[in-house]
Amino acid sequence: MNAIGPMKTALLIDESKKIFKVSRQAFVDPVILDAERAQIFDKCWLYLGHSSELAKPGDFVTRQVGGRGILFARDGKGNLNAMLNTCPHRGTQVCREKHGSAKSFQCFYHGWVFGLDGTLRSQPGEASYAEDFKERSTSSMQQVPRLESYRDFNFICFDKNVESLSDYLGPVREYLDVICDQAETAMTIVGGTQEYSMRANWKLLTENSIDGYHALTTHATYLNYLKATTGGLAQVAFEGSARDLGKGHAVLEYQAPWGRPVAQWIPSWGEDGKRELSRLYDGLVNRFGKERADRIATFNRNLFIFPNLVINDIMAVTVRTYYPAAPDFMNISAWALAPKEETEWARKYRLFNFLEFLGPGGFATPDDVEALEQCQRGFRNSSEAQWNDISKGMGKTNPSYDDEAQMRAFWSNWNEHIFRASA
Amino acid sequence: MSDGGTVMQTIARTDVEDFLFAEAELLDEWRLPEWLELFTDDAIYYVPATDLAVDASPDNNLFYIADDRFRLSERVKRLMKRTAHAEFPHSKTRHLVSNVRIRKRIGDDLEVSSAFITYRTKDGVTDVYFGSNRYRLVPGNGTFRIKEKRCLLDSEGLRAQGRVSIIL
Numbered sequence: 001m002n003a004i005g006p007m008k009t010a011l012l013i014d015e016s017k018k019i020f021k022v023s024r025q026a027f028v029d030p031v032i033l034d035a036e037r038a039q040i041f042d043k044c045w046l047y048l049g050h051s052s053e054l055a056k057p058g059d060f061v062t063r064q065v066g067g068r069g070i071l072f073a074r075d076g077k078g079n080l081n082a083m084l085n086t087c088p089h090r091g092t093q094v095c096r097e098k099h100g101s102a103k104s105f106q107c108f109y110h111g112w113v114f115g116l117d118g119t120l121r122s123q124p125g126e127a128s129y130a131e132d133f134k135e136r137s138t139s140s141m142q143q144v145p146r147l148e149s150y151r152d153f154n155f156i157c158f159d160k161n162v163e164s165l166s167d168y169l170g171p172v173r174e175y176l177d178v179i180c181d182q183a184e185t186a187m188t189i190v191g192g193t194q195e196y197s198m199r200a201n202w203k204l205l206t207e208n209s210i211d212g213y214h215a216l217t218t219h220a221t222y223l224n225y226l227k228a229t230t231g232g233l234a235q236v237a238f239e240g241s242a243r244d245l246g247k248g249h250a251v252l253e254y255q256a257p258w259g260r261p262v263a264q265w266i267p268s269w270g271e272d273g274k275r276e277l278s279r280l281y282d283g284l285v286n287r288f289g290k291e292r293a294d295r296i297a298t299f300n301r302n303l304f305i306f307p308n309l310v311i312n313d314i315m316a317v318t319v320r321t322y323y324p325a326a327p328d329f330m331n332i333s334a335w336a337l338a339p340k341e342e343t344e345w346a347r348k349y350r351l352f353n354f355l356e357f358l359g360p361g362g363f364a365t366p367d368d369v370e371a372l373e374q375c376q377r378g379f380r381n382s383s384e385a386q387w388n389d390i391s392k393g394m395g396k397t398n399p400s401y402d403d404e405a406q407m408r409a410f411w412s413n414w415n416e417h418i419f420r421a422s423a
Numbered sequence: 424m425s426d427g428g429t430v431m432q433t434i435a436r437t438d439v440e441d442f443l444f445a446e447a448e449l450l451d452e453w454r455l456p457e458w459l460e461l462f463t464d465d466a467i468y469y470v471p472a473t474d475l476a477v478d479a480s481p482d483n484n485l486f487y488i489a490d491d492r493f494r495l496s497e498r499v500k501r502l503m504k505r506t507a508h509a510e511f512p513h514s515k516t517r518h519l520v521s522n523v524r525i526r527k528r529i530g531d532d533l534e535v536s537s538a539f540i541t542y543r544t545k546d547g548v549t550d551v552y553f554g555s556n557r558y559r560l561v562p563g564n565g566t567f568r569i570k571e572k573r574c575l576l577d578s579e580g581l582r583a584q585g586r587v588s589i590i591l
Binding site: 192198218221225229329348351363377 | 470471473481483484485486494498504506508583584586587
């Protein structure tokens, strides 16, 4: 049985000739999107939210994850619950607010009331129901099949037989540790969500988020801006490597001339900033020794977790996830992550760094949006012009941050997910 | 009565409207360097994320845009370049300004609110931005300068606009 019509693979690979091509059909075909929903979004671990977003018992957020509506809430015991946001009675979406704090959730249609863990507490006309009705698990809101977390990043999976999150992440965990260890206490999501969209296939944003090759051309105006700030950039060249982390995950780790609030100083941050960053850096050395402190402080990481989570620890830390609504349309949500205990100074400059570069009002992201939408437009020619080339750096033992090894890692795993059913 | 107070009493809503309509025209005609001159040296231009309180600060909340005068001038410089890819070729825009009210007088300054609808068309796609603007205007020389412009989008995020590459 062939799942994707006559297609058996979307990749054209010849290692000896350093050929690695991706069929543009993968970006435009609705049949491919159906297969992605079934083979990827229904089977992989997906990011739901950060524990800091539900700081107190009763805190909740509602989110679209993998096509489902999820109610994510912290109950009275402090436990996190991820529930399908649908009333077990007739299907109504129970919680209609995006975030807030509650003692219970009431479906407005017939008035059923659920606890913070989704358990049915009461329903009007109880006497007309079976005696054990409330005790039946089918009377309560349904939990997602799996909810697990690593360093306060909470993931869900709709396949109850999936491997543990820890096994799924594998070597990704070490990079999450490096990112989270910049905080002495814990990392926290800062208030304010950037919610935007692109008229482009979701996989284009995967590529773009881990693409070191496009910076100098797409983002020329951003780099010009940085040079125009008082004193300009740090005396650091773009240099680093890319790593395939298995299972489609990948990371770039590199040095760059922009300021990092933990902890690479640039002249425009002045003497106050210099003192603050030295204090932070000394703290890191005390806790981890010089080698790891240097890695945390001065190296940037663009971390990609298959299939659709990007955690970029660059001039600020962004957590970004995105879902296809159609082959040529995606919705994106992005948050800023920061050390909980950081000073007002560091928080302010971190956020300024974030929105200068990242986000749909910045000096860089709008040009990424344009690039990705123009790719999607270019794919209108995909009947004749059929292939994307991502061969840069093939055959190298140590691919550079601006090669395309990390994209090949993503695509190889994607291809495996989509076509293994038909193999 | 101070001179400032006298100035205040002579300012009518129509004076403010004329100024805001002229601002909209500069934006729609892509005369951005002239538009920038409307701002004071200590001016700020904010577009907060849409899930924040209206008076949230960009020092501890994530915005879409939080420009001081320097970053605003760099924004203008960038938008006038061919390499600001999101706006090359320039999109066509129409800024409609309505519901103008003088909210408060703070010393010589005016706190003004307005409603806006801005259309942006490029490559056959038209997006609509809508919401309210809160201005702090400084009167002088028969006109105003903008000390603060806070643009509060009414949409849920930027779907489907995808970006704020124009000035709202």
